[in-house]
Every structure is written in structure tokens, then in C-alpha cells.
Amino acid sequence: MATSWKRTWSTAAAVTGALLVVAAVPGRSPEAVAAPSAPLPEAALTLLVGRAVEEGGEAGSAWCPVRTFRAEACGTWRERRVVATARGAGSLLRDPVAGRGETLPTDPGAPLEIALADERSGRLTDISVRDGHGRHLAGALGPEGTRWHNTEPLRAGEDYTVRVDAQDGAGTPVGVTMAFRTARPDGHANGPGGGGAGAPDDGKPGGAGPDGGRGAGAGGAERDRLTVDFGPRPGTYGAGEIVTAELSHPVPADDPEARARLEGALQVTSEPRVEGAWHWVDDSTLHFRPRTYWPAHTVVRVRSGLDGVRIGDHGYGGPSEPLQFTVGDRIEAVTDSAAHEMTVRRNGRVIRTIPVTTGKAGFLTRSGVKVILGKEYKVRMRGDTVGIKKGTKEFYDLPVFYATRVTWSGEYVHAAPWSVDAQGEENVSHGCTGMSTRDAAWFFETVREGDIVEVVNSGGARMAAFDNGFGDWNVDWRTWLSGSALATTTAAAGAEDSGPATPLAASRLRPTT
Structure with missing residues (x-):
């Protein structure tokens, strides 16, 4: 239900008795x-x-x-x-x-x-x-x-x-x-005992009720405030890292005004400045990405301006922890399944070419852009975890080393010493990208979470955008913007005062002469 502008002013201080x-x-x-x-x-x-x-x-x-x-x-x-x-x-x-x-x-x-x-x-x-x-x-x-x-x-x-x-x-x-x-978010009016703008701010979630106690529902209102959990954790990530926002309460798509107000308060700034936007994944999740990959060595800051903001019929926003992370070198690993080769670039320069094998017929490797989700030195891989029945010729149960994860369902870049003869020549895997132990160890040590892994010419299905890792980069920019409740291109600025990455970026109007 849309919320109209139905508001008012209050006293600036009790001693003035004036509206302004x-x-x-x-x-x-x-x-x-x-x-x-x-x-x-x-x-x-x-x-x-x-x-x-x-x-x-x-x-x-x-x-x-x-x-x-x-x-x-x-x-x-x-x-x-x-x-x-x-x-x-x-x-x-x-x-x-x-x-x-x-x-x-x-x-x-x-x-x-x-x-x-x-x-x-x-x-x-x-x-x-x-x-x-x-x-x-x-x-x-x-x-x-x-x-x-x-x-x-x-x-x-x-x-x-x-x-x-x-x-x-x-x-x-x-x-x-x-x-x-402005009045406090517990619904009390201004004035004596109201806990609003005209009453002393004692830091408590409500003024006194008729019986001398706190106003009914005030504590519940505090507990029910909508907050945001930002991701990733603070640290250094690759140029493909996605900013995530998990809401404590859902905001459904049938309330676009509330979504727009909430989205406009989620502010992303970066040094250097980039163009980017939020996209609603579902009622409780938003992703933010730039139009193109983050520049190397970008500093990204994310904060919520929801505290105390009315979000339509969904109550008020509460305080949320801000986030800052850094982007490292821009590492891109592009695997050409038809050529059986991976090319790794750092900041645009080729640093290694690796013979690989990818998914064979019936197990074709997903095509498109993926983002590294994590690294595991040793993983036990079993065929029955991906639907291959035990006892069939395709079943496997192997210890795998130097495993770099790119999907939650179990696609990795990893060491495959059993297929060295096929690497660079043919595709024999069950969907992962296999390489020699030496190359896998180098890759494992070179990349970090958020780095980009792209697969081309595999014949496999396109990497899903949201449900199996970070496939966000496979969404074209026009479609990405259509998932924003603000429905406009945004700009992450180089500092807090330069403005948030929302259409509300112009928080100040500079004087003209």
C-alpha cells in the first residue's frame, strides 16, 4: 500500500514554543x-x-x-x-x-x-x-x-x-x-509525556503512559525495526565481488513505494567513483554491483540510512552495521572449453595460460561469468551429491585438492591429476574445471573470493543469476536496472559527502555565482 506524504513539523525545542x-x-x-x-x-x-x-x-x-x-x-x-x-x-x-x-x-x-x-x-x-x-x-x-x-x-x-x-x-x-x-518512532505525539519532539530525549523507546509506565507497544516497536545485514565481511575481495543486503523483515514487490524508500536509504560509495545500482533478488535480499567490474584497489563503503525512517506500512528502520571492504588486483580467469585452455589475467595482463579439461557430454560445464565463493585445500567429492548413482560407471568418490569453489552446488576449479593426459586435449570431467596439481596450486594461491571465473564455448546452460552463487554479472545492465525499485542508474561517489549510490546522490546543492 503506497504511503502518501502526510506529515508535519514539531517544535525544535521545548523552550522556544515555536514551530521553527x-x-x-x-x-x-x-x-x-x-x-x-x-x-x-x-x-x-x-x-x-x-x-x-x-x-x-x-x-x-x-x-x-x-x-x-x-x-x-x-x-x-x-x-x-x-x-x-x-x-x-x-x-x-x-x-x-x-x-x-x-x-x-x-x-x-x-x-x-x-x-x-x-x-x-x-x-x-x-x-x-x-x-x-x-x-x-x-x-x-x-x-x-x-x-x-x-x-x-x-x-x-x-x-x-x-x-x-x-x-x-x-x-x-x-x-x-x-x-x-522530528518525532520518535514509537508513535507518541509531541508534548508532555509524549516522548516526541517536544519532550526530553532520554534515550528510551517511549514516553510515560497514563499509568506512569512506558507507552503500549513501544518496546515491541523497537524490536520490530527493520535492519540490514550487509555482505561480504570486511576484507579484500576480487573485482567481481557483489554487495549483499539481507533485510530483517521482507518488503514485498507489491509495495513499490516502500521498496523505493528502503533502497534509497542503502548507500554505497566508492573510491574511485563507479556507476552501480541495487537489484531486488527477493523480498528480503538486495544485491549491488557496478555496471562493469570494480576497478582494482577500489575502496567500497556501504551504510544504511534507515534508522528512524518510516518504511510505509512496514514500520520504521533501525540501526545497521556499516561495511567497508577493498578490491585487490583485478584477476580474471577465462576458460575456453572448446580450446581446453584457461587464460588468467591480472589487471589486464596475461600472467598464465593453463591446459584444462571441462564437462563432457551429459555433464557440460555452466557457461558465463561466476565469482569465486571460497577456497578449500581438500574436498571429498562424491557423485551421489550431484545425482550420479553409486555403482554406475560415472560414480566417483575422490579426495580433491586445491579446490576453488564457484557455485554452491559443487562446481570447482581444482587439481585433477587423474585426467592430466586429457587436459588441453578433450573434456572429460563431470562439470568442474580440472588441471594439473601444480597449476591448481598456483591458481589456488593466486585468486581470492570475488575474483572472476568465466567459461565460454562449453555448450552448457547459462550460469543462473542468483540461486547458485554470484551469477549477477550475467544479467545485462538494462535488466539489472529493471530490478531496482528506484528504476534509475546510480553513481557511487568517492566520499560520503559526494553522495550515495542512489538517485538521491545530490544530498547538497552547491551554490552558484
């Missing part, structure tokens, strides 16, 4: 707050800061469409008028609709919209929204520079600082800084 706290931009001289009837300074712009409110426990209407940014134009939509001045101080003007001291409860999924009161009076140049942890809130500026809105949801229980830079009609820079707080 307006202050001077740091490092600039403060200016006295003007009375509602006072004339505007010579260089100034009046801004509209909008939100939707909940009245009597009922949510407001949907987000106002473009060009209808006016109080009462969209049901319970509200606005505040704020003056941005040349010295960076701000004046909070009286809202003729919302009463003074209004402290309606905030839903942290609220839209935040900032616009010019008069679209001909100037333009917005930079909007920076940070939470109390220093994280930027992504947003988008309209093409004419007259309005801005957030493109990722606010987090529950957070203090936000909004810095607005603009230019008046003469090109004079003006600015203002505002602050507000």
Missing part, C-alpha cells in the same frame, strides 16, 4: 528578529517553509503539487514565512493560518519544502539539511531555482539544521539557518 527556530548563519552577525509588521531589510527574500500536519490524530493530505505551495491549498498543508537577509539572520513571520505556538505532532516521513514567496524575487542557490549526526538529507532544486524539496525521508527522533543560501533580485547573497526536530 530561526537563527543567524554560523559565523555571521546576528540580527534582531523583526516584528511581523516591520519592513524587510534592503537585501532580503521571504521564503515559504512547508509541511503537512496531523490534527486530532488524523494524518493530513498528500504533498502539495508544484505551483500550489500555499497554506490550506492541500487540506492540512501548512507554511511558515521566513525572511533570509544579507547578514544571514532570519525573521520568522506570523503564519496567518497556523496559530502561534502550534506544536502539532511530526511524522518523520514528512516532506520538507522550501520555496520563494515571490518566484520573481530571486533564486535559491544552496540548501543544506543535516541531522544531528552530520548526515546530509538529499534534496532536489527545481530548474528555475525557486523551490526545493527533500528526495529522501526524514529520520525519526532527529534534530535537523536547515541552511538556506539564496540571491535576491539584484544578485545579493542572502541566507538563513533554521532548526527542527
Whole structure:
């Protein structure tokens, strides 16, 4: 079920009694707050800061469409008028609709919209929204520079600082800084005993109930928050490594808005920058990969921005451990089954050519790109584990050394001393890629998890994308993007402030001159 923007503002601090706290931009001289009837300074712009409110426990209407940014134009939509001045101080003007001291409860999924009161009076140049942890809130500026809105949801229980830079009609820079707080994710309203934005933040999952105890369901809400387990483990991996995200609770495909909100909060950054995207494997699993293999020596960072974010009807996100890993040299091993030969490259240069044997008729080796899943010095291989009956001529039960796994079902690159005479000449295996013990030992020591193993001209079935290892690279880019709830190409940036690998990458708008 889609969730509309039905939100509100709360008090920024209990001592202010105001919906917005307006202050001077740091490092600039403060200016006295003007009375509602006072004339505007010579260089100034009046801004509209909008939100939707909940009245009597009922949510407001949907987000106002473009060009209808006016109080009462969209049901319970509200606005505040704020003056941005040349010295960076701000004046909070009286809202003729919302009463003074209004402290309606905030839903942290609220839209935040900032616009010019008069679209001909100037333009917005930079909007920076940070939470109390220093994280930027992504947003988008309209093409004419007259309005801005957030493109990722606010987090529950957070203090936000909004810095607005603009230019008046003469090109004079003006600015203002505002602050507000969102309600906590336990469903309590703001105000006395509510545990919301207007109450002290004691770090507990709810305010006091009527009987002096904690609000009903608060502890359960904390336990039921959706979290993410990222993979792989920290370490160094090959250029084909896939980033995985396992959700603690499923988000079904029939709720695309919730999926998009969740996906947009899973942020991947890399040094150097790459193009990449998430793909939903199932209701509880996402994979992230670049458009092409990771460049050698890339540093990849993955984090969740879900903590405190409302995910439609699926509750709130909780805290998740971030991940960082490094990509080593780019190792690619390409086996041509028709030529009975494997070519191994490091960073594009051939470092070894190995005679091999692959799957014979009836046991053809899977074609396509696979990713090394692990290495096992010794493995016992039995035919009955892959459907070959004991007692038949094809049955085998062998100790195998230097086994490098490429599928969960048991396909390996390994030492096969019993087939040395066939290696480089014909395909005699039951599906694995066999080579001499010397070559297998070298391969075993050279590769790592995440390195690329590709098989061509085998005549075998194509490697499955998801159900037997990492066959993700066999999915063409257009199809990969179709598995994203955000349905767009993404870019992993070189640093946190450069933006996440989602369409919400523009977390800041740089000022223009």
C-alpha cells in the first residue's frame, strides 16, 4: 500500500514554543528578529517553509503539487514565512493560518519544502539539511531555482539544521539557518509525556503512559525495526565481488513505494567513483554491483540510512552495521572449453595460460561469468551429491585438492591429476574445471573470493543469476536496472559527502555565482 506524504513539523525545542527556530548563519552577525509588521531589510527574500500536519490524530493530505505551495491549498498543508537577509539572520513571520505556538505532532516521513514567496524575487542557490549526526538529507532544486524539496525521508527522533543560501533580485547573497526536530518512532505525539519532539530525549523507546509506565507497544516497536545485514565481511575481495543486503523483515514487490524508500536509504560509495545500482533478488535480499567490474584497489563503503525512517506500512528502520571492504588486483580467469585452455589475467595482463579439461557430454560445464565463493585445500567429492548413482560407471568418490569453489552446488576449479593426459586435449570431467596439481596450486594461491571465473564455448546452460552463487554479472545492465525499485542508474561517489549510490546522490546543492 503506497504511503502518501502526510506529515508535519514539531517544535525544535521545548523552550522556544515555536514551530521553527530561526537563527543567524554560523559565523555571521546576528540580527534582531523583526516584528511581523516591520519592513524587510534592503537585501532580503521571504521564503515559504512547508509541511503537512496531523490534527486530532488524523494524518493530513498528500504533498502539495508544484505551483500550489500555499497554506490550506492541500487540506492540512501548512507554511511558515521566513525572511533570509544579507547578514544571514532570519525573521520568522506570523503564519496567518497556523496559530502561534502550534506544536502539532511530526511524522518523520514528512516532506520538507522550501520555496520563494515571490518566484520573481530571486533564486535559491544552496540548501543544506543535516541531522544531528552530520548526515546530509538529499534534496532536489527545481530548474528555475525557486523551490526545493527533500528526495529522501526524514529520520525519526532527529534534530535537523536547515541552511538556506539564496540571491535576491539584484544578485545579493542572502541566507538563513533554521532548526527542527522530528518525532520518535514509537508513535507518541509531541508534548508532555509524549516522548516526541517536544519532550526530553532520554534515550528510551517511549514516553510515560497514563499509568506512569512506558507507552503500549513501544518496546515491541523497537524490536520490530527493520535492519540490514550487509555482505561480504570486511576484507579484500576480487573485482567481481557483489554487495549483499539481507533485510530483517521482507518488503514485498507489491509495495513499490516502500521498496523505493528502503533502497534509497542503502548507500554505497566508492573510491574511485563507479556507476552501480541495487537489484531486488527477493523480498528480503538486495544485491549491488557496478555496471562493469570494480576497478582494482577500489575502496567500497556501504551504510544504511534507515534508522528512524518510516518504511510505509512496514514500520520504521533501525540501526545497521556499516561495511567497508577493498578490491585487490583485478584477476580474471577465462576458460575456453572448446580450446581446453584457461587464460588468467591480472589487471589486464596475461600472467598464465593453463591446459584444462571441462564437462563432457551429459555433464557440460555452466557457461558465463561466476565469482569465486571460497577456497578449500581438500574436498571429498562424491557423485551421489550431484545425482550420479553409486555403482554406475560415472560414480566417483575422490579426495580433491586445491579446490576453488564457484557455485554452491559443487562446481570447482581444482587439481585433477587423474585426467592430466586429457587436459588441453578433450573434456572429460563431470562439470568442474580440472588441471594439473601444480597449476591448481598456483591458481589456488593466486585468486581470492570475488575474483572472476568465466567459461565460454562449453555448450552448457547459462550460469543462473542468483540461486547458485554470484551469477549477477550475467544479467545485462538494462535488466539489472529493471530490478531496482528506484528504476534509475546510480553513481557511487568517492566520499560520503559526494553522495550515495542512489538517485538521491545530490544530498547538497552547491551554490552558484
